[in-house]
Amino acid sequence: MRIVPMNERKRAGIVYPSCLLANGPISSRRECPPAGRGLVLHGQVMQINSINEDGRMTDAASTTEIQVRQAMERSGRNRRSIRIWLGVVLVTLFCLVLVGGATRLTGSGLSITEWKPIHGVIPPLSAEEWQEEFALYQRIPQYQQINKGMTVDEFKSIFWWEWAHRLLARSIGVIFALPLLYFWLTGKVERRLRWPLVGLLALGGFQGFIGWWMVSSGLSKLTSVSQYRLATHLVIACLIFAACMWIMRGLSPHSGDAPPTATSRRWAGMLAFLALFQIYLGALVAGLDAGLAYNTWPLMDGAVVPSDLFIQQPWWINLFENPKTVQYVHRLGAYLLLAVALWHMIQSLRAAPQTTHSRRSVVLFALIMIQAAIGITTLLLQVPFDAALAHQGGALIVLGFAIAHWRGFYGEYAPETAVVLRR
Template identity: 50%
Template sequence: MTIAQNAASIPTTTAPDRLRPVRIWLYVMAALVLGMVVVGGITRLTESGLSITSWKPISGIIPPLSDADWQAEFDAYKTIPQYEVLNSWMTLDNFKGIFFWEYLHRLIGRLLGFAFLAPFAVFLLQRRLPRRLAWPLFGLFVLGGFQGLLGWWMVTSGLTQLTSVSQYRLAAHLCAASLLFMALVFVPRWLKPGALSGTVTSRHMWSAGLLLALIFIQIGAGAFVAGLDAGMGYNTWPLMDGSIIPNGLAVIDPWWRNLFENALTVQFVHRCIAYLVVLYLGLLIWRQSRTEGFLGVHGWLTRLGLLVLVQVALGIATLLNFVPLSLAIGHQAMAFMLAGAAVAYLADMVRNRQNLDAVS
């Protein structure tokens, strides 16, 4: 049974007052996930993700406190290929700089776990969470823990042979984060009492679901771009390597590996998905403008249109300027905000339909 189906059975007479703290808590959790994604992006762009070569979920909370502790961490880093091939010039002070970002990234992950479990336990003791809602919410905590495991699995890919993490594992890690973020936005938005005006049909919901799926796929495609440093090449737009469709898209055999391992193809696919999102969202906006307009629940379409334009501008600027840290992080954060807006649109439509079903 889904979270939406579970919550449909919550008495509407008590939900508005008792679930408001739950909604606030989940929004805060979503903001923390977004913050972790931003720090994770900085960690990736500064090549800091392999600076901590061990995983200590409890004791790892305490950073190195003495010169001996710092030297031990640095010595462990010296044993991996990234140091030997790329960073053998580093001093201990240089190492401390990259260690900071990876440590902060992991620290926020631990904070997320505590920030989820403590309020969750309080809400259970207060009987604020019906059992049929509590179990799905606990599932979100499990998903968050799984995200931590994925993060360490990603790091291990760069400890023995590679000089950076596997793009496949990076994509899995980022996609799992996006799923967690979207769930943390959907649930509180859907739990909000009342419904917005506007006609909602199955076609509207399927259309919004497809838009969300495209955004999710694009986030995954962006992870492959980051994993291969594909944005560092072909820094022109709208042409790519002098052409709309560049040569060399299928030089790796079998052909499907080009989608994930050929930097040229990976960047080209990322561009094409962006064009598809823009065209598809434009179609949804045009279609809605010809019916009842953008009042009520469908007001999300105009907000999504604005966010997509900002995201496209950020993506082009990031590419043309050879991936500066500020623009790249803004581009990644905006992708999650766009996904969050699409989720909120879908949640409002679900809530709308449920209220109509309850009345009928």
């Protein structure tokens, strides 16, 4: 019989007496249950009162140890399956955010003027259907004020972006819901994660409504969607992404390294929050086309602080509706995020350079540096499609890694597989 090492037992979260681990004398009589006591494994009592007077296991106890090990392996397989599924969800969400960014950058977000959750899966298939769809688009201000004279073929080029975005969003619902149902019915989802995952599914459904709420803001008076609604839509997508990353990371093996300092976990959490807040500011920049307000760096038209940041009244409205102010605040947010990441990295490396936490802090700082470089390039080149899309994708990568880094300080979820002595 194989002796299960202590580190394996700790990593699996399983606690059971050492007399079940070796076919030999026990080290302490207190570790072995007397007659009339048993083991509880997944809620089932397994009697092991067949232990010899000399402390050696009988066949019954040996069988119990095998069942314990099988339960450990089964729990590991279940977690691996859940991680793979959540990984697929994360990749799909990343693609969805990129397609959403491309839809915005190409001005395609208002090309479909109706919300048809079921029927909208099928695009126009005939010339007549295309003409009907185009006629609906011709009624909104964006066509009348910006795209007047557009042909049906030109309309198709923007229609397909929005259609692909909506189709991918629907696909994520299926990718999330069906495996969740399967894992739930087969008992592979741990109890602690069931309702959080259901909550994420519900939030995803609500996100579909938010998407239409955003689109509807540009169908009557505006020629583009509201920057407030755009920011709400993007932040909810990022929250779903972050939650999936958090859960997947919690189901992954951890090194067990202690945090480099007493405040390391708080700094990591602050970085995750700042990354999300910076994405919110970036959404305001995108919604107002504020990336075109100033195309110089590091100064803004020769000044550290431009003079026209607070020309609107009341003054605080500039933070949300003045393109120049919004870009300025987004720049400040980037500097703050970079400074906090640098401090966190230096603090971690000084305290415990060999830990995985410290190594992750270096990677996170490098990712933020790369993202800042992409942002500056996008600004100087006056927001070209490729650079702007890379900047949006980079923001999600930074957020995802920041969440994974933060979650690493909490360790792996304690498995629900357990063996407990019972009278």
